Amino acid sequence: MIKIGKKPVEIEFVVGDITTQNIDAIVNAANSYLSHGGGVAGVISRKGGPTIQKESDEYVKKYGPVEPGGVAVTGAGNLSAKYVLHTVGPIGDKPQNDDIIVKCFINIIKKSDELGIKTIAIPFVGTGIFGYPLERFIENVTKVLINYLKDYEGTLQKIIFCDIDGYKVNKFEEYFLAKFKDKG
Template identity: 55%
Template structure:
């Protein structure tokens, strides 16, 4: 499913984000950048230990990443130049709006790096417990809001693991930016 927002191509697809080719792959991270399970674990397994090592070094130098914030590492063996680690909220603990903030910050970082393409997972929907529709709304609104300011980023992919997530995201994105 494809949309155009202020000249930026937004693509929703089913699949494994670790297989996607993009200048940056966004990781759904925790504040300490310890990538054990879910998307984060898969990214390190596929991309290699260098991603976890660089993440630990980032936290040693800068401290934990705040909710809504981002950190950048290399992408190891992934088909990307960078991994942008975005810390989404734990639903019911932190405000869901922090998810939109994480998306905007990841897009800002991609712009700073002069990247053309970026791939997002469904941030905060795994162990952080956000329902797909709530996460999709935050992500769609953040993309719609950020798109007019994007100069280098021309393609935003949202890669969804599973049919249920894909259908919910398509439904919400159609209403919000379609």
């Protein structure tokens, strides 16, 4: 566990099922139409029940598709969390996708503050079925967290990066610890 910022935010890395974490909110790696069929989105939707997809469909009907880097919020259905924050991450290995992942994380933090979220679990957005390179995810998200949270005074107290793939989790944790130490 690492703490960052004036009002410290704990950063934790967990190998496991994101839907079973004891937190206020879960982040979902979504597509623009919030159709939760595969990957982590499918798991969250299946375990959370039909309410999540129903609320997602209503959101898109009311506001239109979610732009890349944007965040939409629904309830968490049958999950123990209160909210699901659906973010549209990068697709594929394109340089402009680095800006999208940065925007995702800034918007996740801002939306968490708006909702008074204290604890949140986040998957490795875009690195699964959407094909964004793990290395670039790790580099960009580390940069955002270290720079954005150093002066952060919002509601978040704990961010858990969670995936069932231990390789991803361990690689991110090692990189993050090394960079955090360099900035410390």
